[in-house]
Amino acid sequence: MTAQYRLDYQSPLGILELVSSDTEIYALIFVEREHIVYVAQEDTPQVLLDCYQQIHEYFLGERQVFTVPYCFEGAGTAFQQKVWQALTTVAYGQTASYKDIAQLINNEKAVRAVGGANNKNELTIIVPCHRVIGANGTLTGYGGGIWRKEWLLQHEQKFSSVQSD
Template identity: 45%
Template sequence: METAYINTPLGITAIEGDATGIARITVLDNKAESIQADMVPEALQEAVNQLTDYFNGNRTAFTFKLNPQGTDFQKKVWSALLQIPFGKTTSYQELAVKLGDVKAIRAVAAANGKNPLWIVVPCHRVIGSDGSLTGYAGGLWRKKWLLEHECPPIQQSLF
């Protein structure tokens, strides 16, 4: 498993993976050295490029190979998260219904919280049924930033 680090507006991001795909993407709260682009392992270069494009506002979907590790249920939830369109949100309840069990809201929320692929598997697009920003491992301020990045508020003209 190889690791690359990139600077983002939300902090240093660690990308871990190998030729079989990207296994983990996390934002770090501590300070880490960013590796220069020419020092990024070849297996991680496409992920680095696409995440950089995303933060620059030039990408709405990711196409690099994913290889997250988790239970079958977690993978089912993560797969459902991948179906949430860019700039849109859903609720934990809607996600549980989509997965076939309205009573599985807590299990869906727990699997969402274990998502190892920050941003790429868009767990930040899941909000409370009342529209509130609820739990986010990276902090609610990051969730708010990501949602606004993907769907910026419309500036209304005063005239």
């Protein structure tokens, strides 16, 4: 089994736990803890330190694209992985509906299943499930809580270089 490393990041929305191997990020999830548990150690891999820095830049409004290597292979079903890959096409400051994502993966009737896959995404923010909204524009479902989804979308709108029509 590959070694796993953890590092906590104190975001404006609570603690994010970053999980990696020596070379790839496996998870970035909100945890309901009040205190930092995992701090950088001598053996903390560079990929985890880079992820920490990129997440920090994201919350400062200085980063819109993540370049840290990540992996969801081995996590989720083939369908979920297709959905997660499709999520990466939704640009910073933009949104897509669950139906849009279903169409992107050539499975128009899988709208509910897309929602279920979104909920299982453990690479929050990097694989931007928060950018998926209801077809009528409503904020629906988010594993980290709707209030976090709303905050993330407002944050991205504030710093987005894309002009809205």
